[in-house]
Amino acid sequence: MPRYRDELSHLRDRRGTRGPFFGADYNPEQWxxxxxxxxxxxxxxxxxxxxxVGVFSWxxxxxEPGRFDLEWLDLVLxxxxxxxxxxxxALPVASPPPWLGxxxxxxxxxxxxxxxxxxxxxNQFNPSSPAYREAARRIxxxxxxxxxxxxxxxxxxxxxxxxxxxxxxxxxxAFRTWLRRRYGDIDALNQAWGTTVWSLWxxxxxxxIPPRDTPYLVNPALxxxxxxxxxxxxxxxxxxxARIIRGTDPDALVTTNFMGFFPLADYGGWMDHVDVVADDxxxxxxxxxxxxxxxxxxxxxxxxxxxxxxxxxxQAAGAVNWRPHNxxxxxxxxxxxxxxxxxxxxxxxxxxxxxxxxxxxxxxHSALVPxxxxxxxxxxxxxxxxxxxxxxxxxxxxxxxxxxFFVHDWESWRAGTGRGRVTDALDPIAQNEAYYAxxxxxxxxxxxxxxxxLTDQAEPSGTAPETxxxxxxxxHQFLLRPELVTALEQxxxxxxxxxxxxxxGVVDQHVRAHLGGxxxxxxxxxxxxxxxxxxxAAPVAAAxxxxxxxxxxxxxxxxxxTTAQARCSLTEGxxxxxxxxxxxxxxxxxxxxxxxxxxxxxxxxxxSAVAAGSGIDLAPLPDEVELIRRGDWVIALNHGRxxxxxxxxxxxxxxxxxxLVIRREPR
Ligand code: GLA
Numbered sequence: 169m170p171r172y173r174d175e176l177s178h179l180r181d182r183r184g185t186r187g188p189f190f191g192a193d194y195n196p197e198q199w200x201x202x203x204x205x206x207x208x209x210x211x212x213x214x215x216x217x218x219x220x221v222g223v224f225s226w227x228x229x230x231x232e233p234g235r236f237d238l239e240w241l242d243l244v245l246x247x248x249x250x251x252x253x254x255x256x257x258a259l260p261v262a263s264p265p266p267w268l269g270x271x272x273x274x275x276x277x278x279x280x281x282x283x284x285x286x287x288x289x290x291n292q293f294n295p296s297s298p299a300y301r302e303a304a305r306r307i308x309x310x311x312x313x314x315x316x317x318x319x320x321x322x323x324x325x326x327x328x329x330x331x332x333x334x335x336x337x338x339x340x341x342a343f344r345t346w347l348r349r350r351y352g353d354i355d356a357l358n359q360a361w362g363t364t365v366w367s368l369w370x371x372x373x374x375x376x377i378p379p380r381d382t383p384y385l386v387n388p389a390l391x392x393x394x395x396x397x398x399x400x401x402x403x404x405x406x407x408x409x410a411r412i413i414r415g416t417d418p419d420a421l422v423t424t425n426f427m428g429f430f431p432l433a434d435y436g437g438w439m440d441h442v443d444v445v446a447d448d449x450x451x452x453x454x455x456x457x458x459x460x461x462x463x464x465x466x467x468x469x470x471x472x473x474x475x476x477x478x479x480x481x482x483q484a485a486g487a488v489n490w491r492p493h494n495x496x497x498x499x500x501x502x503x504x505x506x507x508x509x510x511x512x513x514x515x516x517x518x519x520x521x522x523x524x525x526x527x528x529x530x531x532x533h534s535a536l537v538p539x540x541x542x543x544x545x546x547x548x549x550x551x552x553x554x555x556x557x558x559x560x561x562x563x564x565x566x567x568x569x570x571x572x573f574f575v576h577d578w579e580s581w582r583a584g585t586g587r588g589r590v591t592d593a594l595d596p597i598a599q600n601e602a603y604y605a606x607x608x609x610x611x612x613x614x615x616x617x618x619x620x621x622l623t624d625q626a627e628p629s630g631t632a633p634e635t636x637x638x639x640x641x642x643x644h645q646f647l648l649r650p651e652l653v654t655a656l657e658q659x660x661x662x663x664x665x666x667x668x669x670x671x672x673g674v675v676d677q678h679v680r681a682h683l684g685g686x687x688x689x690x691x692x693x694x695x696x697x698x699x700x701x702x703x704x705a706a707p708v709a710a711a712x713x714x715x716x717x718x719x720x721x722x723x724x725x726x727x728x729x730t731t732a733q734a735r736c737s738l739t740e741g742x743x744x745x746x747x748x749x750x751x752x753x754x755x756x757x758x759x760x761x762x763x764x765x766x767x768x769x770x771x772x773x774x775x776s777a778v779a780a781g782s783g784i785d786l787a788p789l790p791d792e793v794e795l796i797r798r799g800d801w802v803i804a805l806n807h808g809r810x811x812x813x814x815x816x817x818x819x820x821x822x823x824x825x826x827x828l829v830i831r832r833e834p835r
Contacts (some may be wrong), residue, residue: 169600170464172474172476173353173476174476174477175403175444175476176189176444176476176477176478176479176515176516177476177477177515177564178561178565179254179299179322179323179421179475180515180791183217185217185558186558186559186560186561186564187516187557187558187559187560187563188217188514188516188517188550188560188562188563188564189217189218189254189479189515189517189518189560190214190216190217190218190222190509190516190517190553190554190698191217191219191220191253191256191515191516191517191518191519191522192216192217192219192278192481192518192519192521192522192535193220193221193223193518193519193520193521193522193537194207194220194522194523195221195223195224195225195521195522195523195525196221196223196240196244197222197225197228198239198523198525198526198527198528199415199493199497199500199523201243201750203442203523204243204247205747207315207378207522207523207537208247208248208251208785209428210524210542210547211251212251212536213535213542213551214318214409214547214550214551214553214554215551215554215555215557216253216519216522216536216554217252217253217254218253218254218255218256218322218516218675219248219254219518219522220243220255220256220258220325220481220710220822221248221255221256221257221258222241222259222260222262222568222570223258223262223328223599224260224262224290224328225241225258225260225265225518226260226261226265226307226772227243227266228240228265228313229307229310229457230307230310230646231265232266232267233267233268233303233668234306235461237583238309238310238311240665241550242314242771243542243723244572244695245257245315245318245319245320245321248320248446249318249319250321251598253320254323255320255321255322256323256324256325256423256481257311257315257320257321257323257324257325257467257502258320258324258325258326258327258328259304259307259311259324259325259326259409260307261304261307261308261326261327261405261409262290262291262293262327262328262329262330263290263291263293263328264287264292264300264303264304265287266287266334266446268293268299268300269287269762271287271299271374272297272299272300272303272627274294274297274298274299274337274338275293275294275299275300275303275335275555276292276293276294276298276402277292277294277332277335278294278335278336278580280335280338280379280381281380281381281407282335282380282381284348285385287494290788291332293332293401294334294336294338294339295332295334295339295398295401295404295405296338296339296341296621297334297655298338298402299790301405301408301519301570304408305409305412306411308409308412308413309412311418312412312413312416312417313831314359314415315520316416316420317618318466319399321420321633322421323420323422323423323444324410324413324415324420324421324422324423325423325424325425325441325446325481326406326409326410326413326422326423327405327409327422327424328424328425328521328626329381329405329425329426329427329448330402330403330405330406330424330432330433331402331427331430331432331433332402333398333401333402333432334823335378335380336378339378339401339522340376340377340378341423342373342397342401343376343378343397344373345375345395346397346401346545347373348373348394349627350393353376354370354371354372357370357373357376358370358525359678359807360678361387361389361390361391361393362387362389362468362678363387363725365387366387368390370388370504375835378394379391379394383389385587386587387679388583388586388588388679388680389679391582391586392579392582392583392678392679395431395432395579395582396434397612398432398433399433399434399438399834400437401407401435402432403433403441403464404827406424406438406441406756410422410441419441420443421444423440423443423444423445423446423479423795424442424446425446425447425448425479425481425482425632425741426446426447426448426469426472427440427447428447428448428449428465428467428468428469429465429528429576429581429597429600431581431582431585433579434579435472435618436472436513436577436578436617436618437471437576437578439473439474441515442797442828443556444473444476444477444479445469445472445476445478445479446467446478446479446480446481446516447465447469447475447478447479447480447481448481448482448483448520449454449465449466449480449483449485449509450482450483450488451497451501451505452491452495452736453496453498453501454493456582456807457601459608459807460601460604460605460608461601461793462505462508462509463508463512463604463608463794463796464600464601464604464608464614464616466480466508466509466512466513466514467512467570467613467614467615467616468499468523468551468576468616468617469512469513469514469524470512470513470567470571470613470615471616471617471621472617473514473567474565474711475512475567475568475737476513476566476567476643477513477514477515477516477563477567478515478567479511479514479515479516479518480506480509480510480514480516480517480518480772481516481518482518482519482520482616483506483517483518483519483520484497484507484519484520484533484534485497485502485519485534485535485546485549485550486534486535486538486546487501487532487533487534487834488533488534489530489531489532489533492535493540494532495584496534497534497754498826499545499549499552499553500826501807501826501829502549502551502553502777503552503553503556503827503828504555504672504805504807504826505802506553506761507557507803507805507828508794508796508805509799510557510560510563511562511569511750511796511801511803512567512596512796512797512798513567513699513798515563517557518536519535519536521533521535521536522535522537523535523536523537524537524538526558526566527789533639534546536550536610537550539550544680546548548591549653551627554623559731561801561830562798562803562830564799564802565798565799565800565801566799567798568610568613568797568798569587569615569617569636570614570641570799571636571637571639571782571784572607572613572614572615572637572638572639572641572782573614573616573617573621573622573635573636573637573639573640573641574603574604574614574615574616574617574640574641574642575614575616575617575618575619575622575640575641575642575643575645575652576600576616576618577618577619577645577647578618579647579677580596580645580646580647581596581597581642581646583646583679584596584644584646584647585630588680588718590671590701590703590723591701591722591723593701593721593722593723593765594670594723594765596643596644596645596646597645598751599644599652599669599670599800600616600643600644602643602768602771603641603669603771603775604618604643604773605641605768605771605787606615606665606775606776606779606786606788607775607779608794608821609772609786609789610785610786610787610788610789611789611793611794611795611796611797611804612779613782613796613797614641615637617656617674619645619649619652619672620657621634622640622652622653622655622656622659623649623651623654624651628772630832631823633678635659635664637659637664637786638663638664638665638784639664639665639666639667639778639781639782639785640659640664640665640667640784641667642666642668642669642672643671644668644669644670645668645670645673645690646671646672646674646675646788647674647675647676647677647766648672648673648674648675648678648687648689648690648763649676649677649688650676650687650689651689652690653688653689653690653693654691657689657693657712657754659757660754660755660757660758661696661754661755661756661757662755662756662757662760663701663755663756663757663778664757664782664783665757665758665760665778665782666693666757666758666759666760667760667762667778668694668759668760668761668762669721669762669776670723670724670763670764670765671701671725672687672690672691672727673686673688673689673691674688674701674763676688679744685697685698685699685731686698691761692723692730693752693754693759694732694750694752694759694760695729695730695731695732695733695752695754695759696727696728696729696730696732696750696752696761696763697728697729697730697749698725698727698763699724699725699726699727699728700725701725702723702724702725702726702739702743702781703722703723704720704721704722704723707719707720707721707722708720708724708738708739708740708741708743709738709740710736710737710738710739710748710749710764711736711739712734712735712736712737712748712749715741715772716773718736718765718766718767718769718770718773719766719770720738720748720763720764720765720766720767720770721766721767722765723764724738724746724763724764724765725745725749725764726746727746727747727748727750727761727827728746728747728831729747729750731752732747732750732751732752732759732761733750733751733752734747734748734749734750735749735750735751736749736774736789737761740777745796747763748762748763748764748775749761749762749763750763752785755824760774760778764773772786790808790812790814791808791813792806792807792812792816793805793806793807793823794810795805795814795816797833800832800833801829801830801831801832802816802828802830802833803828803829804821804823804828804829806817806824806825806826806827806828807821807826808825808826809825809826811823811825814829816829816831816833817831817832817833
């Protein structure tokens with residue numbers, strides 16, 4: 169640990185088939201035995217060879233505290249093994265049985281306002297509750313004792329979508345311990361949090377409480393440290409159980425399912441603790457923008473997995489049941505979604521869930537086998553997809569990296585979305601997507617992940633080794649650590665292009681303003697000085713690159729150049745004449761800064777110009793076409809109804825409507 173071997177490929181190769189794993193969450197505890205027999209046949213027909221078992225089965229496995237009933241699971245695992253199906257065995261700790269809450273009400277989470285979250289749904293656990301932690305360890309030990317080394321078990325799935333938090337007294341105690349470790353003494357904490365403001369000065373760590381209902385805005389450093397604590401506490405829940413598995417079976421593959429860009433866990437800090445990165449992703453078939461979001465999220469997973477194969481643990485085959493209006497995926501949309509993930513490096517394509525629930529809150533969530541059964545277009549399409557994926561040539565190829573790196577720092581996102589900001593119009597995730605759009609529409613792969621992937625390689629002398637990147641993009645680096653500036657400067661001097669989006673370098677790691685107009689050194693690197701942010705009442709015009717005019721909306725910054733050149737300036741309003749887009753040549757490279765929210769066409773032009781500096785062509789593909797490269801292969805997905813023409817492997821290729829084409833294109 170960390171293991172950088174491509175564990176999933178290794179597992180796949182051992183199995184001896186060509187394509188990715190194909191599978192689903194399987195909840196046999198919801199069904200009688202005779203249905204299990206049919207399940208196995210339907211799995212066979214659909215080429216299913218990977219199922220996640222037991223995610224929500226705690227009450228079935230331990231109906232009363234300390235009384236275990238595992239025979240049914242023995243049978244299920246034995247059945248699956250007899251069909252050659254690999255099992256991702258879950259520790260069912262995401263949803264304790266009601267008895268835990270009855271015996272230990274303090275195992276239930278409390279909201280900011282002190283409201284208890286009761287059983288009746290799922291996930292009602294408090295990560296800092298000793299009773300919950302003990303019960304989770306006990307069921308884990310029992311399962312590990314019984315199933316470690318079981319021939320069906322290929323992987324362990326700890327919990328599910330870790331994202332719970334509580335604001336109760338257990339949490340307060342754990343938060344204080346976390347703060348003591350981080351700051352050492354209370355003066356350091358007072359200093360970091362700026363507690364002279366509004367008289368929050370704390371005498372002792374015992375005065376600290378988690379954020380609770382307050383009369384007005386909460387101290388942002390307290391909020392951010394609590395968010396960090398929550399992520400660490402959840403990671404600790406995961407690690408405690410992962411250690412039990414690894415203690416018995418050191419070769420076991422252990423993972424848990426991430427949720428893409430998720431606010432409650434800093435996956436940048438988690439990524440080296442899972443043996444295989446896994447993610448749940450639910451596209452919205454009613455929204456064409458969902459494709460870009462999926463593509464960027466898959467890129468994030470690939471980057472977190474350090475360019476190894478990863479698992480798409482959950483997606484829907486049809487409709488979900490948690491949007492206000494749940495449009496189902498067509499078979500074509502489902503197929504293209506799965507191939508997209510596979511092309512981005514997912515070598516297990518899995519679904520929630522195998523058989524649609526007959527009762528309970530998810531009875532109207534789609535599955536591979538719908539309520540109507542196997543004699544349905546839905547299931548037949550699944551069979552087709554399973555057959556098709558089984559022959560894929562992509563799985564043998566390393567998912568690979570890009571020449572372009574997007575910085576996505578979770579802590580900057582969290583700090584940048586608190587209350588008391590200059591505008592809500594600046595959303596870090598929306599900025600990521602806006603800056604990614606030109607790459608997506610050109611079929612240009614990007615890596616996206618925490619800035620530590622750039623800075624952690626720095627040598628003690630402070631010199632960073634050469635990165636594999638030609639272009640680094642910071643769409644919205646609200647929170648900036650100084651070490652990033654050092655790494656970026658070296659990157660630029662060596663010939664890199666750096667593109668920085670608006671309102672970057674605003675605060676430090678304690679959400680304290682960077683003073684003096686230099687953006688913590690980032691703006692100095694960009695060759696500009698920032699006087700203040702300026703949310704706009706109405707769009708204003710700007711002119712620049714090739715005298716083209718553009719509109720800037722919602723937000724600009726009051727900038728002036730120092731060593732940079734203005735490439736575009738505001739032409740109206742109180743800030744007329746101020747630079748909007750700047751470029752500074754430095755060493756062999758250049759730094760671009762964009763000081764406002766541009767309309768997408770203008771942003772596309774700027775980003776194309778920056779990319780051209782790295783020799784990257786961002787000529788857009790036909791609308792509706794997505795292009796993804798994996799190893800020697802390139803895959804074109806056509807989401808439109810009409811056929812489209814794309815250039816693949818030096819030739820023009822026709823891609824039929826709602827179809828895909830895969831071609832070999834050696835690099
Ligand atoms: C999440 C959960 C699943 C299921 C799906 C429904 O991803 O992990 O158990 O509830 O949502 O979309």
